Amino acid sequence: MSKRILLACAGGFSTSMLVEKMKEEVKKRGEDVFIDACSESKITENLPADIIMLGPQMGHIEDEVKDLVNNEVPVTTIDMADYGMMNGEKVLDVALELINNG
Amino acid sequence: MGQTTSFRVKVQRFASAIQKNKYINSVSNGLSSILPVILGGAIFTLIDTINIPAYQTFLVNTGLKALTEIPPMITIDLLALYAVFAIAYTTATQFKSDAFSAGVVALMSFFIVTPLGVLSDEATLALSYQWLGSTGLFVAILIGVLIGRLSTLIIDNGYYIKMPKGVPPTIEKSFAALTPAFMAIILMLMVRGIFELTPFGNIHEFIYTLVQVPLVNLGGSWWAYLIVVFVMSLLWFFGIHGTIVVMGVILPIWTSLRLENLEAYQAGVELPHTIAGGAFFMTYTAIGGTGATIGLAVLLLMAKSKRYKTLGKLAIVPGLTGINEPIMFGVPLVLNMKLLIPLIVAPLATSIIAMLATTIGLVEPLRGIGVPLGTPIFINGFLEGGWRVPILQLVLLLVSLALFYPFFRSLDREALLVEQGEDPEVAADKAAKASNA
Numbered sequence: 392m393s394k395r396i397l398l399a400c401a402g403g404f405s406t407s408m409l410v411e412k413m414k415e416e417v418k419k420r421g422e423d424v425f426i427d428a429c430s431e432s433k434i435t436e437n438l439p440a441d442i443i444m445l446g447p448q449m450g451h452i453e454d455e456v457k458d459l460v461n462n463e464v465p466v467t468t469i470d471m472a473d474y475g476m477m478n479g480e481k482v483l484d485v486a487l488e489l490i491n492n493g
Numbered sequence: 494m495g496q497t498t499s500f501r502v503k504v505q506r507f508a509s510a511i512q513k514n515k516y517i518n519s520v521s522n523g524l525s526s527i528l529p530v531i532l533g534g535a536i537f538t539l540i541d542t543i544n545i546p547a548y549q550t551f552l553v554n555t556g557l558k559a560l561t562e563i564p565p566m567i568t569i570d571l572l573a574l575y576a577v578f579a580i581a582y583t584t585a586t587q588f589k590s591d592a593f594s595a596g597v598v599a600l601m602s603f604f605i606v607t608p609l610g611v612l613s614d615e616a617t618l619a620l621s622y623q624w625l626g627s628t629g630l631f632v633a634i635l636i637g638v639l640i641g642r643l644s645t646l647i648i649d650n651g652y653y654i655k656m657p658k659g660v661p662p663t664i665e666k667s668f669a670a671l672t673p674a675f676m677a678i679i680l681m682l683m684v685r686g687i688f689e690l691t692p693f694g695n696i697h698e699f700i701y702t703l704v705q706v707p708l709v710n711l712g713g714s715w716w717a718y719l720i721v722v723f724v725m726s727l728l729w730f731f732g733i734h735g736t737i738v739v740m741g742v743i744l745p746i747w748t749s750l751r752l753e754n755l756e757a758y759q760a761g762v763e764l765p766h767t768i769a770g771g772a773f774f775m776t777y778t779a780i781g782g783t784g785a786t787i788g789l790a791v792l793l794l795m796a797k798s799k800r801y802k803t804l805g806k807l808a809i810v811p812g813l814t815g816i817n818e819p820i821m822f823g824v825p826l827v828l829n830m831k832l833l834i835p836l837i838v839a840p841l842a843t844s845i846i847a848m849l850a851t852t853i854g855l856v857e858p859l860r861g862i863g864v865p866l867g868t869p870i871f872i873n874g875f876l877e878g879g880w881r882v883p884i885l886q887l888v889l890l891l892v893s894l895a896l897f898y899p900f901f902r903s904l905d906r907e908a909l910l911v912e913q914g915e916d917p918e919v920a921a922d923k924a925a926k927a928s929n930a
Contacts, residue, residue: 401737402866405818408811432522447822448734451509471732475823477807 393423396486397437398469399456400446403430409446409469412479413486424487431456440464441490444482447471465489501731501828508733511741515587519641520634521741523580524748528863530575531752534568535862537561538759539876565759569752570622573629577603577637584641590648591670592641598674599640603633605681606688606696624697627752631705632697634745636681643680644673652676705749712746713766715848718773722844726784726837732827736783740771747771751861764858767851769877772859775815776877777847778840780870780889782817785839787870788893789820792901798908814867824904831904835897842896843889856881903927 396413398406406428417424429437431449434456443466445453450468457466467489473481511517541552541561552558568575581599585592604620607629612619624632647653653672656665684696693699711717721739728735740747747770754769767773781787790812793805801824808819826832850856859877870890874882903924910920 400818401734404816404867405811408816408819432518432525446734446818447732447827448729448818451505451733452512455509455513471822471825471827475819475821475825476804477819477823 393425394442394487394490395440396424396426396442396444396483396490397434397440398426398428398444398446399431399434399437400428400449401430403428403433405474406446409474409477409479409482412477413483414479416479416483422487424483434459442467442486444469444486447474504728504731505733508728508731508735508738511738514741516584516638517741519584519587519638520580521744523583523634523637524576524744526579526583527572527575528865530568531572531863532865534565534570535755535860537564538569538755538860539862541565542759542761569755569759570626572627572752573625573633574600574603576630577633580634580637581641584638585644588642588645590645594670594673595641595644598644598677599637601674602636602640602677602681603629605678606632606636606685608695608697624695624701627749627756628701628705629697630749630752631708631745632700635700640673640677643677647673647676709746709749709753712743713750713768713770715768715845718768719841719844722774722778722840723837726840729783729821730827730833730836732822736779744771747774751859751863754858754861755863758860764860767848767858769859769861772861772863772877773844773847775864775866776859776874776882776886777889778844779815780843780886780893781812782815782820783840784817784821784826784836785843785889785893786817786820786826786836786897787812787890788839788895789824789826789835789897789901790817791890791894792897792905793820793824796901796905796908798905798912800908800912801905813869815870815873816867832897832900835900839893839896842892846889846892847885850885856885 398410400406410426410428413426417426427437427440431445431452434443438460442464443456443460445456445466445468447468447470453466453468460466467485469482470485472478473485541558541564543549549558552561578596578600582592582596585595607620607624610619610621611617648669653669654665656668688694688696688699691699693702721743725735725739728738750766750768750770751772754764754766754772757764778785781790790805790809793801794809796802796805804819804823808817808823811817811819821827824832826836847856851858857878859882862876864873864876868876870886871883874886906927907917907920907924910923911917915923
């Protein structure tokens with residue numbers, strides 16, 4: 392089954408930009424990964440996911456999201472610099488690393 | 494640095510406490526969920542009211558006027574009804590109980606405390622629009638939260654009639670499900686009865702006069718608004734989405750402010766509020782995103798260093814639509830002392846200029862359409878207040894640019910020196926000296 396990465400920020404706007412960059416990277420690598428973005432209030436509706444990545448501006452609710460998914464999947468906050476530069480390659484690496492070894 | 498980190502942790506705790514608060518969350522999620530309805534009404538308000546004589550004649554002659562006036566009447570003018578259902582729904586969701594029935598019960602509760610009347614034929618029972626629009630918004634919020642919470646409390650604590658052993662569990666369950674509605678009826682009848690004994694006559698009059706009007710006037714004051722803007726920027730400095738945190742608290746007030754303007758616009762009377770809540774914020778304050786970073790986005794495009802130029806190309810299009818995370822985290826503005834001053838000052842400056850321009854009549858108060866996030870700058874301004882507003886926005890863009898320029902120039906110089914192979918610390922030194930000179 393393909394892996395599912397879910398990105399969440401306030402309105403899902405800026406994360407959706409990053410998702411586009413990540414999808415380009417996935418295509419380049421030919422991996423079987425599904426990536427989507429949503430607003431933090433809609434996380435439940437967008438599950439299941441193999442990892443949830445929060446925009447750094449939502450890092451302060453990381454614990455809450457962990458509770459939300461009962462710690463069953465990794466929840467992480469995206470690095471500020473990677474987020475700002477929309478570094479899809481790096482964020483995808485982090486995601487896959489956490490899914491495989493998290 | 495250690496001090497900054499521990500202060501940052503405190504700020505994060507504060508922000509997360511606000512955002513974790515289930516009641517604040519319920520209200521802001523509930524109000525957000527009815528935005529499409531409000532926007533639908535607002536767009537048709539524009540379509541119905543645009544003041545071009547030929548166009549208005551066309552609407553009347555074709556009979557379209559009878560249709561275009563309907564959407565505002567059943568959306569904005571009935572806002573409290575949508576709100577009470579939505580907020581009870583989101584509250585019950587927060588507390589993990591049956592959201593849909595909470596919504597239905599809340600709607601019923603709202604009707605119980607709302608006065609009924611009789612039409613002038615003295616026979617037809619009627620419900621007046623008086624408390625169903627923005628005037629009833631605060632009561633809708635209170636009832637929505639109360640009922641959303643109440644149904645969870647009743648079910649979780651087992652405050653319902655227990656059946657003797659042997660009765661199929663389904664029967665007990667179906668009776669349990671009736672309890673919240675029944676208790677809500679009794680409670681709301683009590684509220685109605687009590688307020689009928691007071692000079693206010695009903696809870697709407699009471700809440701509206703003693704809570705809603707004072708709070709909305711306070712929230713619509715210059716100082717309160719500027720403090721809100723300041724807190725948002727400060728939270729962003731610490732890397733927290735300040736806009737969404739503060740918006741959670743201020744949304745009921747901002748919604749009232751802009752809806753009162755929208756209702757006035759629809760009625761063709763003078764718009765009451767200079768600061769039309771979220772509409773003012775999106776049009777003037779958060780120009781290019783929170784922190785009024787539109788000027789910085791333009792500066793990035795013109796940067797000499799490769800790093801900032803690349804970021805500029807990435808950030809300009811989202812920036813024009815009010816989304817500035819690439820700038821916040823890419824420049825960055827977050828935790829960057831060198832840009833703290835413009836981050837705080839720019840949105841305050843654009844807000845104050847816009848308040849002054851509105852007060853002295855250079856632009857009309859905004860209509861409170863509340864165009865969605867993602868609507869490009871100038872277009873949002875035009876929809877909110879006609880052709881003068883985009884001109885003011887252009888001025889504000891230049892103000893933002895001027896405020897960010899001296900601070901950004903030094904950063905750009907530093908980045909350029911690093912790109913040319915200079916040691917980062919030496920580069921910082923040189924750039925600082927050059928900008929002092």
